[in-house]
Amino acid sequence: MTKTLIVTNDFPPRPGGIQAFVHGLASRRPPGSVAVYAPAWKGAAAFDAEQPFPVVRHPGSLMLPEPGVLRRAADVLRAERCDSVVFGAAAPLGLLAPALRRRGAGRLVGITHGHEAGWASLPVARTVLGRIGDGLDVLTYLGEYTRSRMARALSPAAAARMARLAPGVDEKAFRPGAGGADVRTRHGLSDRPVVVCVSRLVPRKGQDALIHAWPRVLESVPDAALLLVGGGPYRADLERLAESRGVERSVVFTGSVPWEELPAHYDAGDVFAMPCRTRRRGLDVEGLGIVYLEASATGLPVVAGDSGGAPDAVLDGETGLVVPGRSVPRLAAALTGLLGDPDRARRMGERGRAWVEREWRWDVQAARFGSLLGE
Structure with missing residues (x-):
């Protein structure tokens, strides 16, 4: 069984749709198969204590693709014996992918949401998105709209490696007669x-x-x-x-x-x-x-x-x-x-x-x- 490190700026207890999406994926992995590296947030200690997987918090509230974040992510990758890395939002942290591959990550996946489609229309951001795609094994998309927008910024090889991954719905909680x-x-x-x-x-x-x-x-x-x-x-x-x-x-x-x-x-x-x-x-x-x-x-x-x-x-x-x-x-x-x-x-x-x-x-x-x- 593989063990995955999720590197993400978007994670509870910070509220939001991306946060719920990433947490939903993490919480449904088999026991012992996931660890998370995410920024500090108010209430994080109590939240993390309730999770069935380890959560390592960055000292600040924002992680950027810079040496300090790379060093800490690599430390968690090694300490938790992870062999794959998932970026909770591919842009911009996906820029760390090549360096983490050199540090032992065998498979690299970047999850995208809506903002990456916007990046694809801006000259500088478009170039960055292309670099991110080239460094990953898989870049996900929510639906056809976001796929088609992002594919224009990617190399043909990276575009061919795209795969659909969308948030799930808890159909047992969201149901008729829910109160x-x-x-x-x-x-x-x-x-x-x-x-x-x-x-x-x-x-x-x-x-x-x-x-x-x-x-x-x-x-x-x-x-x-x-x-x-x-x-x-x-x-x-x-x-x-x-x-x-x-x-x-x-x-x-x-x-x-x-x-x-x-x-x-x-x-x-x-x-x-x-x-x-x-x-x-x-x-x-x-x-x-x-x-x-x-x-x-x-x-x-x-x-x-x-x-x-x-x-x-x-x-x-x-x-x-x-x-x-x-x-x-x-x-x-x-x-x-x-x-x-x-x-x-x-x-x-x-x-x-x-x-x-x-x-x-x-x-x-x-x-x-x-x-x-x-x-």
Whole structure:
């Protein structure tokens, strides 16, 4: 059995989707087959003590591909007797791959997310991404969008070594009946049609588009409510927008919620929507959108924006609808159509649940990960 060292800036207890992805892969490796080297973070000691694998913390909160990080990574590689290295985010730490190979790593894998696709469009970053690809045995991609964008920056040999690896969904936690009734009661939404969005509050995710669309939704479904789950720097702007549009009484902000409460918050909705859109000329783009799959696992129809790889997480017309993230009329029409046709919404939710069970479960992704490690 191989033993793998995961070198990553993105790891709990720091919150985030990449962190959950990398931790999900690590925690599903066989006992004794993984170790992690990651930055220090508040609460790390208590978190690390609960893990079934060793976690070695870097002294600072950020690791860059420089000699000190290389030295510590090589020390962990040797001390833990690892024979492969996985970079939790290939850019930029994947630049360490050739040096770690010389220090004993037999197989090197770099995981990519969304930002590497942005790197592929910038001259200097594009060159760096090409160097990273040449130093790895495998560079992963989330879906066809990110694969095609990154492949342009890679040598033909590196592009040929790309393989798909996406986050998994815990279909046992994210399921219909996961506690949504309690969340509805808490926010006074018990008998109202609810559109829920679970995401960090930042401009790319499109919560502002939902609020702009909300007056049109209320024209067709007067008692509808919009439940915005998550925290972030955009909250104050969104609250002002809701007030200016006159819909503040039907928009609920929950703030950040603990991970263990997320399934219940999805389950509180009748429709899930996150109309993400690409910003900054393609540099700020959705890599995949695991929230759509978590919503599908919970039995909800989804309305997704068309940014980057988001459409890869939706079977358009079957598990949900993909709309232009900047089109308020198209967004409003999708929401009112699903809220006004519960049977159609239910069928989409059922198909989404079946799709997740078939292709997106964590055990499926964990098996793919093992194959990339040469098992």
